[in-house]
Amino acid sequence: MQLAARPVAGLHGELTVPGDKSISHRGIILGAISEGDTVLHHFLTAADCLSTLTAFQQLGVPIERDGTTVMIHGVGLHGLKYPGKPLDMGNSGTTTRLIMGLLAGQRFETTLFGDASLSNRPMRRVSEPLAKMGADICVTEGHLPARIRGHHLHAVNYQLQVASAQVKSALILAAIQADQPSTLIEKLPTRNHTEKMLNAFGADIQTESDKLTIHVAPQPALKGVELTVPGDMSSAAFFLVAATLVPHSKVTLKNVGINETRTGLLKILKRMGGNVVERHRQDRGEPTADLVVTSAALKPIEIGEADIPAVIDELPLVALLAAKANGISRITGAGELRVKETDRIAAVVREFSKLGIAIRELPDGFMIDGRQPWQVNKPKLDSHGDHRIGMTLAIASLLVDEPLQLDGAESVNISYPEFFDDLASVTSVEIDS
Ligand SMILES: O=C(O)C1=C[C@@H](OP(=O)(O)O)[C@@H](O)[C@H](O)C1
Ligand SMILES: C=C(OP(=O)(O)O)C(=O)O
Numbered sequence: 001m002q003l004a005a006r007p008v009a010g011l012h013g014e015l016t017v018p019g020d021k022s023i024s025h026r027g028i029i030l031g032a033i034s035e036g037d038t039v040l041h042h043f044l045t046a047a048d049c050l051s052t053l054t055a056f057q058q059l060g061v062p063i064e065r066d067g068t069t070v071m072i073h074g075v076g077l078h079g080l081k082y083p084g085k086p087l088d089m090g091n092s093g094t095t096t097r098l099i100m101g102l103l104a105g106q107r108f109e110t111t112l113f114g115d116a117s118l119s120n121r122p123m124r125r126v127s128e129p130l131a132k133m134g135a136d137i138c139v140t141e142g143h144l145p146a147r148i149r150g151h152h153l154h155a156v157n158y159q160l161q162v163a164s165a166q167v168k169s170a171l172i173l174a175a176i177q178a179d180q181p182s183t184l185i186e187k188l189p190t191r192n193h194t195e196k197m198l199n200a201f202g203a204d205i206q207t208e209s210d211k212l213t214i215h216v217a218p219q220p221a222l223k224g225v226e227l228t229v230p231g232d233m234s235s236a237a238f239f240l241v242a243a244t245l246v247p248h249s250k251v252t253l254k255n256v257g258i259n260e261t262r263t264g265l266l267k268i269l270k271r272m273g274g275n276v277v278e279r280h281r282q283d284r285g286e287p288t289a290d291l292v293v294t295s296a297a298l299k300p301i302e303i304g305e306a307d308i309p310a311v312i313d314e315l316p317l318v319a320l321l322a323a324k325a326n327g328i329s330r331i332t333g334a335g336e337l338r339v340k341e342t343d344r345i346a347a348v349v350r351e352f353s354k355l356g357i358a359i360r361e362l363p364d365g366f367m368i369d370g371r372q373p374w375q376v377n378k379p380k381l382d383s384h385g386d387h388r389i390g391m392t393l394a395i396a397s398l399l400v401d402e403p404l405q406l407d408g409a410e411s412v413n414i415s416y417p418e419f420f421d422d423l424a425s426v427t428s429v430e431i432d433s
Helices: 021-032 047-058 093-103 125-134 165-175 194-202 233-245 262-273 307-322 336-339 344-354 387-399 409-414 420-427
Strands: 011-014 034-041 064-065 067-074 109-113 136-140 145-151 157-159 183-187 205-207 213-216 226-228 251-258 273-284 288-294 327-329 358-364 365-369 380-382 404-405
Touching: 011 420, 021 034, 021 047, 021 064, 021 067, 021 093, 021 165, 021 194, 021 288, 021 307, 047 064, 047 093, 047 262, 047 409, 067 109, 093 109, 093 145, 125 136, 125 165, 165 183, 165 194, 165 213, 194 205, 233 251, 233 262, 233 273, 233 307, 233 387, 233 420, 262 273, 262 307, 262 420, 307 327, 307 336, 307 344, 307 365, 307 387, 327 380, 336 344, 344 358, 344 380, 380 387, 387 409, 387 420, 409 420
Parallel strands: 011 251, 034 226, 157 183, 380 404
Antiparallel strands: 034 067, 064 067, 109 145, 136 145, 183 213, 205 213, 251 288, 273 288, 327 365, 358 365
């Protein structure tokens, strides 16, 4: 597709971004294994979350959807049924890994498969720790397809080997089915939606003040809830970065989730000299706020391993910020980017180089000199089939004068189907001079 041209008058307006992807997945999963009904408002109706929704329908859970409102008639922790055929995880790592943890403790056998990208992503990080709890999971050379034979699970005291909320969540969903309380210790704090939401559904998950040690009590019965999914910080991020970088911009993003395990980009923007003001903060359940962003000149930044989990999905955008900062930025400790929907380090370096950005690939990140003027040498960009790469490139196109093409633009459907409409709505506003 043809990408939007540089908006001379900047970006303007107000947007409500779609619901949070992580919370939407978990809402379906926890609703399905609860007793009673769960209602999710502002559910993310993107391909990844629909993979979760469909998988649970196949596991025998009645689920109705009307636009972005979803009603789940929970069947309880022991009410899931043998699905009769392999479950399609689509492109979604979150669906796959969380379901593995849950189905490890059920009474039937399931097979999971996914698309080509998902079938390349590592699954032993989940199957191996689950095996310590007694799970019987057979992965194919470390990848999907996976066969899960439900088994009685025992408690575990386990130190996670990767900073991954997906692995942590898989273990928590297994641990609520175990015979005794379990303790999980993270390397670094990662998004804590599973812990917070499980407690809202009536479970007993305690996180120590170190934010790393998590105690999970076995939980025979959860109770359905009604909740509104906050706007996804990872989707809002595209507009936070676009309005920062395109001069004369001012955009308001309504009701964005600002859970501190997700706000790495806000902290990085602040350190770089960005301008984001939080308004109307709400602290019930998952905290939310309206974010008002205006254009700013940026300083370079150094970020390392400890900064990564809270900004993991926004790192391609951090690279874009760095490409307009007035110096050399270094992003390291981000090796996890190599095992996302695509190798996001290689994809960012390759595509940014087409725009003449001075970027160097590191084993676990990038080095970028934002002082070098961009010079488009190949106007045909490629999402590499990865939604976050595609959307980052669409934002980059707002910063160049030449018309650019994007191959694989449809990948945005994975997490943000309305992305191009929302982008058009803030780039085409007429401003009186
Ligand atoms: O738990 C989740 O909902 C997610 C965790 C992160 O993955 P990892 O846990 O593999 O880092 C993130 O990249 C993904 O988009 C969503
Ligand atoms: C990595 C992502 O998702 P998942 O792991 O669920 O495929 C993402 O949305 O950027």
